[in-house]
Amino acid sequence: MAKSKPRVKVPKKAAKGDLITIKTLISHKMESGQRKDKEGNPIPRSIINKFTCDFNGQVVFACDIEPAISANPFFEFSVRVEESGTFKFTWVDDDGSVYEKTADIAVQ
Amino acid sequence: MSHHVTRRTAMALGGAALVAGVAGITPAHASEIDERISEFTGGAEAQSGRISIDAPEIAENGNTVPIGITVDSPMTDDDFVEAVIVLAAGNPRPGVATFHFSPASGEAAAKTRMRLAKTQDIVAVARMSDGSFYRENRTVKVTIGGCGG
Amino acid sequence: MRTRRTGKGGTRAGIVVAAAMCSMGVLLVGSYVSAEQVNRLTIEDLTIETRVAAPEGHPLGSELISGWEFRTPETQVLQQDDFQNPAFLWVEQAEEAWETEEGAAGKSCASCHGDASESMAGVRAQMPKWNAAAGRPMTMEQHINACRTDRMEAEAWKWESDAMLGMTAYLGLQSRGLPVAVQTDGPMADWIARGKELYYSRVGQLDMACANCHEGYYGQYIRADRLSQGHTNGFPTYRLKWQKLGSLHRRFSGCMKQVRAVPYKRGSEEFVALEAYLASRGGGLSVETPAVRQ
Numbered sequence: 001m002a003k004s005k006p007r008v009k010v011p012k013k014a015a016k017g018d019l020i021t022i023k024t025l026i027s028h029k030m031e032s033g034q035r036k037d038k039e040g041n042p043i044p045r046s047i048i049n050k051f052t053c054d055f056n057g058q059v060v061f062a063c064d065i066e067p068a069i070s071a072n073p074f075f076e077f078s079v080r081v082e083e084s085g086t087f088k089f090t091w092v093d094d095d096g097s098v099y100e101k102t103a104d105i106a107v108q
Numbered sequence: 109m110s111h112h113v114t115r116r117t118a119m120a121l122g123g124a125a126l127v128a129g130v131a132g133i134t135p136a137h138a139s140e141i142d143e144r145i146s147e148f149t150g151g152a153e154a155q156s157g158r159i160s161i162d163a164p165e166i167a168e169n170g171n172t173v174p175i176g177i178t179v180d181s182p183m184t185d186d187d188f189v190e191a192v193i194v195l196a197a198g199n200p201r202p203g204v205a206t207f208h209f210s211p212a213s214g215e216a217a218a219k220t221r222m223r224l225a226k227t228q229d230i231v232a233v234a235r236m237s238d239g240s241f242y243r244e245n246r247t248v249k250v251t252i253g254g255c256g257g
Numbered sequence: 258m259r260t261r262r263t264g265k266g267g268t269r270a271g272i273v274v275a276a277a278m279c280s281m282g283v284l285l286v287g288s289y290v291s292a293e294q295v296n297r298l299t300i301e302d303l304t305i306e307t308r309v310a311a312p313e314g315h316p317l318g319s320e321l322i323s324g325w326e327f328r329t330p331e332t333q334v335l336q337q338d339d340f341q342n343p344a345f346l347w348v349e350q351a352e353e354a355w356e357t358e359e360g361a362a363g364k365s366c367a368s369c370h371g372d373a374s375e376s377m378a379g380v381r382a383q384m385p386k387w388n389a390a391a392g393r394p395m396t397m398e399q400h401i402n403a404c405r406t407d408r409m410e411a412e413a414w415k416w417e418s419d420a421m422l423g424m425t426a427y428l429g430l431q432s433r434g435l436p437v438a439v440q441t442d443g444p445m446a447d448w449i450a451r452g453k454e455l456y457y458s459r460v461g462q463l464d465m466a467c468a469n470c471h472e473g474y475y476g477q478y479i480r481a482d483r484l485s486q487g488h489t490n491g492f493p494t495y496r497l498k499w500q501k502l503g504s505l506h507r508r509f510s511g512c513m514k515q516v517r518a519v520p521y522k523r524g525s526e527e528f529v530a531l532e533a534y535l536a537s538r539g540g541g542l543s544v545e546t547p548a549v550r551q
Contacts, residue, residue, distance in 0.1 A: 080214030
């Protein structure tokens, strides 16, 4: 797809100290740089190379991404939440674009 | 070809096609994966254990292979998994991803989907907060070709 | 030439097919053993019928089995969670497009059709549907483009464009869980007969018909791939191989290339007829759009 669009799944509520599961997906072709076009010319690499999840300004999970990650990158990971706050998700594209999404969680 | 195809002939033909299917893909050189590992460990020895790699025994399609990594750790402020590098020994380039965890991760577990050019070993190396390293391998079979349109 | 097989015995046609498959390096191994259902396809509390009793005399025997049943657990699970299913990246874009005014008439889909979850419920299950004005059956893609060009005065979407794939997936989703029920009588009868003829016609250098794999050998392996009954209830489908959403006609095209035939064009009368026949053949199975396959 022309424009990369992220999706995130974060529980809206949790109890203090809960281990929550976060899932993220973003549309991206993840061109590996290993393929050739019909004329035999290499197709330049074009991937998302970094994913970061911040919670209230602190990095809680991150991933350095290489071309072997499938198109439309999917990540699932855990976070232990101790307080209410905001998750910020960031994806960095090879072309310099940065895609962001936020999600709030209420912790009782 | 005769209509009476023996199993052996069929196997030979199938085998030939499989070889043809993977020809042209140059696997990552052993040295490159070793380089990536020593770059990650700083040359330290990695012990076995603590990591489990969850991946299908046989991938239905090499373009999208689900993989999960879990490292046994209390994930407290003074004892946690800092990072896990995932490498694919048989891909043109071995790098797949490096997960960075924190004590707030609660558990050192992550899932993603990866590309595998052929049957090969997945290698995961974990760096602990005390500076020790753990390593685990797992073979995933990738069947090349078939129909699939 | 028509080749009909009623049983799973070693008919002459079967031997010829086996020889043809071996010539392309294809092995048929293993057998279909999943007689008892292990998994059930449930998506967010919705149970989808992936096995239904076939009408008497159906060429597939006693049971119609969705392609989902033929996939590995790792692939199956991707369809059981709308978040993990990457097709929803396209669906979300289409949801926005539904509300977006486009074209000289200044209309969006919603301008005429309102809430898609109401107006589009059950629509996908009837595709392709007879259109009296056009004098032919139209697929979901063709209906969408007719709306775009005639009512919105916007440009038609290309068949395999992300926009079209997303919209057909989004509209199909509104029928998820409903039984496929295409019209088979009246003016549709001729089209379905034509599709049936195509289904049993051998084509290409390998001289194979759809039926040779999907009727004669479903459940068995053609080298790496496990053959399904070839139902259409999950399209458009996110395929792991494509790493994107793809149309039913793309899938037809892929099968034809595999038997080394020149594929018909997407949206051609041949593919529309084949789509109509396959919909009638898989009647009663639940719509799974957007499904996930290997």
